[in-house]
Amino acid sequence: MSETAEATQEVAVEPKEPLFSTKNKRLLSDPLNDDNPITIQVLGICSALAITVQVKPSFVMAVSVLFVMIGANLIVSWMRNLIPSRVRIIVQLVIVAALVILVDQFLKAFLYDVSKQLSVFVGLIITNCIIMGRLEAFALGNKAWPSFLDAIGNAAGYGWILIAVAVVREFFGSGKLWGFQLIPQSFYDFGYADNGLMILPPMALITVGIIIWVQRSRNTKLIEEN
């Protein structure tokens, strides 16, 4: 798993800055495209490979990550002046792990079906680099409100890539979306076959690669000068 250590971003927040100032809006919109955690920062690739075989688990995963990110970003941001910098990583880890276990326990008690669908992947949210990455790069140096927006932005940026990859893989891999058969039986009778490779992890990497390619060719800001 490649992890780019990112320099702590300081967002200067004016005392009476409006809640949705341009800067704050960019916290929400940047991760969707220009600064996407998966396609630009190449974080959280593990889970993008593991659970994007079908759309439904990807969606629930995206929602769970959203919850954990908001919680972790808020808590770390509130505690940022109390956390000793020498043990900050382990403190972040404890907070993220605690939140993930909470999600898991609540799913098991109240949304048993969903919890079964996600099985081990809920626990794997702990290892999602995006969460630790945002805590380290953003929440530690910013107030609660921008951290909250940053969490939503990044979780959404992660989520839409996840779902996009899952749509491609489920559609071409099993002819379904969200579990519903979309490719009619008559196609199969004519000799159409699902692409078995789509179900395997390498195709997730290739799909993400194609998304990165399309994104870079369309977004001139991302083209590096040589």
Added chain:
Amino acid sequence: MDVNKNGYIFAFSAILVIVVGAALAFTAESLKPMQKENVRLEKMQNILATVKIESTPEEAKEKFDKYIVEQKLLNSEGVVTDFPNLTAFDIDAVKEYKTMAAEDRHYPLFVFEDGGERKYIVPLAGKGLWGPIWGYVAFNGDMNTVYGSTFDHKTETPGLGAEISETWFQERFIGKTIFNESGEFVSVDVVKGGTDVEGQDHLVDGISGGTITSKGVGEMMERTLNVYVPYFKGNLKAAL
């Protein structure tokens, strides 16, 4: 305050761990009854689904009490035995499969009755590619023909091995028989995906790409049902 002094770091870590630990312990303990109930209801739903009785978690208990008329426990020799303080429903087949020797395990049998017709439901436990798999298989009154089956898994690959929990796979077992013409136990085996099993009474087509999980299903059926053979045979003789 200097947050990087050793004393502060120790105090901070200790407080953090105590707070987080207490919060998690509290949540886990207070949610435990609900989680346990969910597991019990799901088990009832699964047992009922094997005999094609659909139920929501809310109505599972009522339907279970109505249709399951008898619960028996067999020992490893296939003899109905009384175990004090144990009912068939309490037996966790997966746990016993993992922790107990084959001859110490308990073998539950659920008897379903609807309109005078009886079906016999047997719980199964085994292992797939990544972790445990389990399920139930129901037999007709002849104790030979599969009436229905449900399978589930903990961590099989989504889209591949995990498909054993889908109806299209489970339906392939319906109508298969576990005894051959001369009355010997042959079980129902699962073969590599894509094999032609047309007209084969004891073979089921596996899942392409999920061969190890499919084989695991076949293995757990063969091993578990083998224990029930004396009971099934004895029961059939008594009926004749």
